[in-house]
Amino acid sequence: MTGHVGEEVRAISRARIVGAPTDELVDVHLEGGAVERIEPSGSAPLTGALDADGAFLIPGLWDAHVHFGNWAQTFTRLDLSGATSARQCARLLAEEARANPPIAGGAVIGMGYHGALWDPAPTTSLLDTVMGEIPAIAVSHDLHSAWLNSAAQNLLGLPLREGLVREGEWFTLSPAVDALPAADPDEPLRAAIADAASRGVVGITDFDFGNHLDVWRERNARSLTQLRVRAGFYPEFLGAAIERGLATGDALSEDGLVTLGPLKIISDGSLNTKTAYCFDAYPGGGHGVLSVSEDELTRLAARAHEAGIECAIHAIGDHANAIALKVFSTTGVRGSIEHAQLMRADDIVEMGERHITASIQPAHLLDDREPSAQLWPGKVPYEFQRLSKAGVTLTLGSDAPVSPLDPWLQIAAAVGRGEPETDPWEPGERLTPATALFSSTGGVGRILPGSPADLALLAADPLAPGISAADLRAMRVLATICAGRVTHAD
DSSP states (O other), X not given: OOOOTTOBXXXXXXXXXXTSSSOOOEEEEEETTEEEEEEETTSSOOSSEEEOTTOEEEEOEEEEEEOHHHHHHTTTSEEOTTOXXXXXXXXXXXXXXXXXXXXXXXXXXXXXXXXXXXXXXXXXXXXXXXXTTSOEEEEETTSSEEEEOHHHHHHTTOOOOSSOEEHHHHHHHHHHHHTSOOXXXXXXXXXXXXHHHHTTEEEEEEOOSSOTTTHHHHHHHTTOOSSEEEEEEOGGGHHXXXXXXXXXXXBSSTTSOEEEEEEEEEOBOOTTTTOSOOSSOOTTSOOOOBSSOHHHHHHHHHHHHHTTOOEEEEEOSHHHHHHHHHHHHHHOOOEEEEEXXXXXXXXXXXXXXXXXXXXXXXXHHHHHHHHHHHHSTTOOOOOHHHHHHTTOOEEEOOOBTSSOSOHHHHHHHHHHSSOTTSOOSSGGGOOOHHHHHHTSSXXXXXXXXXXXXXXXXXSSOTTOTTOOHHHHHTOOEEEEEETTEEEEEO
């Protein structure tokens, strides 16, 4: 294998195209950002060729749902995913403060704790006890809440409270947390982009909070250009997008790598916080939270549709999903339901009939098996196979940092529906390797002339007969090419 990061590739020699009728070696010629032609290996002299040496060629992978700034911060922020109690989580933050004190105006920030079932629950006073006057912020694994001590609440101008900062209030606050002073704000971004490329990723749909009409264009201008980005945005920026005459798919950067994505609307909460909006009550009471009324959802979707902007509606509970479907039907807007975790059977059928995409995050089921059994007893969430059979277009993503930005983890979870050492959870809802793979390629099927010059070379065939979820999860990526340039070389 030859090739260096940043190198322009004009051809790939001696490759095997995954999903092709035969596994013969071929030479793939690239021109103008696309596959120009495919020929039997050795048919013509090659210049500027990357030697695949028999490796397996697939379209470059996409993560259809990330919070990239938050994910990038995990490369430098404290990992709290291993905490098993509020007290242990607080101790980890205190130990981090002693080992790496924050710079002036900053805070100790950790991410990824799973606190839905903790007793005692996280409280400001508990965190104050171990942190004192050092600001401390712990972001939950689902990104729907954060735990702040008094010093952090004062730093960010919040009214003091004893409990968590949740849902809309946290979503509004999150950009201010990301903007707290750091030594090199681009360092985590560079690390996350390189890590994504090492997994075969050429593109993302980013749903970070903040002004995505400008953020990725500015990053692109700072040479953070190794990734295609569909920049999603939130309702507070809809007016600005319309004023600029922007529609979904329009270029936001001169090189065309950054385009406008969909309008993201968060209609309910999450399972672990018992805020996903459901028809049936949770054990102990409550149906969750409808974050945006049906009337407001309809108004926003209709306004977006008129401007040529697609919608991505976050819906996890079955009632939230039913409302989202009604909004798509009423307004005619195109787009996706993000998560689609718990749905009624008739709603799944309607979703297929209306050609609404289900943007799913299979690795979530690895964490949600126990909470689902407790909080949604008798229900079957994550019905991937039922969605697929109903004709629903699936796109796979991570919701990073809720789960890692790793398409092979998502593909493996969709195929195996569990960890390697456990029995599959609802095995009838497993996807085939082919469906999972080609739901991760940004709408690109088997490589053909005209396919984008966004490609990945693999050490093994991901569609080999009998391939296991464990094999998929461990897939080795030899090279990644985005817009005809090498972004990763093993």
